[in-house]
Amino acid sequence: MDTTNGTIITLLLGSIGLYSLYKLLQKLRSGDYVRGAVVVITGATSGLGKECAKVFYAVGAHLVLCGRSKEKLEELVEELTQMQLKTTQPHKPHIVIFDLSDVEAVKLAAKEILQLTGRVDILINNAGISYRGTILDTKISVDKMIMDTNYFGPVALTKALIPSMIKKRRGHVVVISSVQGKISIPFRSAYSASKHATQAFFDCLRAEMASYEIEVTVISPGYIKTNLSLNAVTGDGSNYGVMDKNTAEGRMPEEVAQTILQSVNEKRKDVLVAGLLPTLAVYLRTLTPTIFFSIMAARAKKEAKPKSS
Numbered sequence: 001m002d003t004t005n006g007t008i009i010t011l012l013l014g015s016i017g018l019y020s021l022y023k024l025l026q027k028l029r030s031g032d033y034v035r036g037a038v039v040v041i042t043g044a045t046s047g048l049g050k051e052c053a054k055v056f057y058a059v060g061a062h063l064v065l066c067g068r069s070k071e072k073l074e075e076l077v078e079e080l081t082q083m084q085l086k087t088t089q090p091h092k093p094h095i096v097i098f099d100l101s102d103v104e105a106v107k108l109a110a111k112e113i114l115q116l117t118g119r120v121d122i123l124i125n126n127a128g129i130s131y132r133g134t135i136l137d138t139k140i141s142v143d144k145m146i147m148d149t150n151y152f153g154p155v156a157l158t159k160a161l162i163p164s165m166i167k168k169r170r171g172h173v174v175v176i177s178s179v180q181g182k183i184s185i186p187f188r189s190a191y192s193a194s195k196h197a198t199q200a201f202f203d204c205l206r207a208e209m210a211s212y213e214i215e216v217t218v219i220s221p222g223y224i225k226t227n228l229s230l231n232a233v234t235g236d237g238s239n240y241g242v243m244d245k246n247t248a249e250g251r252m253p254e255e256v257a258q259t260i261l262q263s264v265n266e267k268r269k270d271v272l273v274a275g276l277l278p279t280l281a282v283y284l285r286t287l288t289p290t291i292f293f294s295i296m297a298a299r300a301k302k303e304a305k306p307k308s309s
């Protein structure tokens, strides 16, 4: 009995040791993957994009920070260059200003990025906008604006930059989708639709780019404590302007940014960054859709606002 226990403990400790060694080697090797890499981040002016900028800068990435506000991007560059870094030689970040919902502006921005850096190693399609409203009361122009920002913008930027990656036979495209890219919840139709489309497009891209050795990572987070709900639009296009409870209680953006760095390093393909309930909901939607649809119908009924007469 004692010998059996001893063998089990030895095997267990051996396995833990081997796993730790594997993780350490992976970490050491992964430093090289991002160090010195040209990393383009959209939506770097706020929330998750800003935290990604800090995390990738700290490991020696050569950043191109994209956004709509020159002032906010310049402030971020200032903040980054003040960071005390122990191990890496920092590269001064570039900034590129454009509106992601304007496809022509996106194409010009891609040209500018390539002129500035000569190449893109990692593209992080992070920028996005959220929405709150009922399908019946939402103007089609709002549906289109959400699709332009969350779907056509990242698609246009990726299409404009990927030929340069193919030429170099090196590249990694990351897109920040959402749990709502895997399941639709009531009163988020336009947002959910844009993220489902994102998941589908980048899954296709992964398959088509495999022969060029270009990696594609789709990150699907649950709630993150950012300004996403404050910046969301409503059905008539006005600002929602509310910090939702779920968002306020969400994961810290710096924690999610670390997960993104790790996922890039490990070249993971599809990453769900969510707690138990949203994860269960994703499985429920696939395995027992009827139950999932009943739960969502009950939720819609509960959350529906009474119409003022």
Ligand SMILES: NC(=O)c1ccc[n+]([C@@H]2O[C@H](COP(=O)([O-])OP(=O)(O)OC[C@H]3O[C@@H](n4cnc5c(N)ncnc54)[C@H](OP(=O)(O)O)[C@@H]3O)[C@@H](O)[C@H]2O)c1
Pocket (backbone or CB within 6 Å): 042, 043, 044, 045, 046, 047, 048, 049, 067, 068, 069, 072, 098, 099, 100, 101, 126, 127, 128, 129, 130, 149, 176, 177, 178, 179, 220, 221, 222, 223, 224, 225, 226, 227, 228, 229, 231, 247, 250
């Ligand atoms: N927070 C969450 O709970 C959560 C959960 C899952 C997924 N996500 C995703 O995470 C990503 C980052 O969002 P966040 O949470 O960090 O929200 P956020 O704080 O509101 O940041 C959104 C970023 O996107 C930029 N952006 C919006 N519309 C743009 C446009 N037309 N052109 C260029 N940039 C635009 C914003 O720029 P401005 O400063 O110019 O407005 C801002 O930098 C989004 O794709 C979002 O869908 C967030």
